[in-house]
Amino acid sequence: MMKQVILLLFMASGLTLSVSESKYGSLLPQAADQSFSVGYIQMKSAENCSYKVVISTSCSSPKFTADEISIVFGDAYGNQVYAPKLGDSISKTFEQCSSDTFEIDGACASKICYVYLYRSGANENDGWKPETLKIYSINTKPITFDFKTSIPNATWFGYNLCDFPKVPPPPFEPFFPTTPPPFHPFTPTTPPPPFHPFPPTTPPPPHPSSSYKLFTPKWLIYVILGFVFGFNV
Numbered sequence: 001m002m003k004q005v006i007l008l009l010f011m012a013s014g015l016t017l018s019v020s021e022s023k024y025g026s027l028l029p030q031a032a033d034q035s036f037s038v039g040y041i042q043m044k045s046a047e048n049c050s051y052k053v054v055i056s057t058s059c060s061s062p063k064f065t066a067d068e069i070s071i072v073f074g075d076a077y078g079n080q081v082y083a084p085k086l087g088d089s090i091s092k093t094f095e096q097c098s099s100d101t102f103e104i105d106g107a108c109a110s111k112i113c114y115v116y117l118y119r120s121g122a123n124e125n126d127g128w129k130p131e132t133l134k135i136y137s138i139n140t141k142p143i144t145f146d147f148k149t150s151i152p153n154a155t156w157f158g159y160n161l162c163d164f165p166k167v168p169p170p171p172f173e174p175f176f177p178t179t180p181p182p183f184h185p186f187t188p189t190t191p192p193p194p195f196h197p198f199p200p201t202t203p204p205p206p207h208p209s210s211s212y213k214l215f216t217p218k219w220l221i222y223v224i225l226g227f228v229f230g231f232n233v
Contacts, residue, residue: 029147032116032156038072038082049108051081052101052136058148059097061129067121069094069128069151073135074109076162081106094128112143116158119151127153 053071069087074080083104087093093100112135121127130147151157 027159027161029145029149029158030160031152032158032160036116036156039080047108048105049137049139051104051106053083053086053104054099054101054134054136055086055094056099056131056133057094057096058129058131061094061096061150062127063096064092065094065121065128067094067119067123067128070118070120071104071115071133072118072156073112073115074107075111076113077110079107079109081109094130108139109137110140112137112140113162114158114160115145116156116160117147117151118156119153121153123153127151133158 068085070082070084071086072080072082081104083102083106086102087100092098115133115135117130117133119127127150129150133145133147134142136142145159147158
């Protein structure tokens with residue numbers, strides 16, 4: 001029973017490995033996007049790291065080349081390593097069926113996921129032809145890129161396997177209410193004039209009393225009596 005379990009685990013691991021290898025084996029080098037330029041990714045690490053780059057030249061490549069070869073590689077977090085010129089014709093680098101090793105210093109990459117080669121030479125299409133490119137570093141796992149094709153002249157050519165992090169959205173700006181208008185306390189209107197009670201009119205004369213009505217002057221009586229008697233005569 002134990003042997004069967006071990007056999008199943010071994011088969012599963014072998015299947016996983018084969019799937020992983022086929023994934024990268026199906027990729028082919030391509031020209032970089034037109035927007036790509038060396039230095040467009042800023043080096044975020046002030047500390048430098050050393051890399052060993054091993055480039056094997058194909059046996060179908062020209063016997064020797066005077067082309068100038070440059071390399072750039074990095075990770076998905078903005079750390080980029082650039083070497084503008086690798087070797088020269090005097091040192092007999094990049095000869096047919098040869099392997100050349102270069103020590104390059106640059107930013108410390110966490111996981112190398114892209115590499116491009118640049119060829120500058122007289123031949124447009126029939127130039128230097130790399131076989132493989134391997135990068136070693138104490139900070140990252142060794143990684144191998146298969147080329148097996150000629151590098152187009154004056155073109156960054158290679159691999160980009162990076163899953164670049166997306167640009168974060170702009171920070172949320174909290175809403176600040178507009179400044180309220182200044183508070184003006186209610187100012188009462190001009191108060192009405194103070195109340196002046198209506199002055200009473202002049203009171204009418206008092207009514208005569210009953211005793212006043214009964215009192216008749218004596219002279220008035222004499223006048224009346226005289227008038228009466230004189231009329232009768």
